[in-house]
Amino acid sequence: MVAAAHNAGWPVAIHAIGDQGVSWVLDAFEKSPSGPNALMDRIEHIEVVTPTDVKRFEQLDIAASMQPHHATCCVGDYVIDRIGRERLPNAYVWRQMLDNGNHLVLGSDWSTSPLNPLIQIGDTLHRETRI
Secondary structure, three states: HHHHHHHOOOOOOOEOHHHHHHHHHHHHHHHHHOOOOOOOOOOOOOOOOOHHHHHHHHHHHEEEEOOOOOHOOOOOHHHHHHHHHHHHHHOOOOOHHOOOOOOOOEEOOOOOOOHHHHHHHHHHOOOOOOO
């Protein structure tokens, strides 16, 4: 489907939250013929991504779309129970995305988190968990 969209000149946005899903989507982008396009491909809703795949975003020129509020509302035992403590450093890594020179898109994922952009900016900068 990625190749068909690219062959038609369309950008592609695919939803992938976890590290394995993100890796599979990057594989699909890598295998697809890509040409000049006014709009960039992106992976939506990224929460966990390996350091190797952080680098692949830049190599493949794919935008990473992440939701800062998820790092403040879904941390601690909730995330650890689902991904394990050893993968926690790979969660919500927008700083690493920027440091690597990747295209980063931040959003609210409204209605699951507040629409107010100031809350999203605050969550991006401070990452403070609300109790």
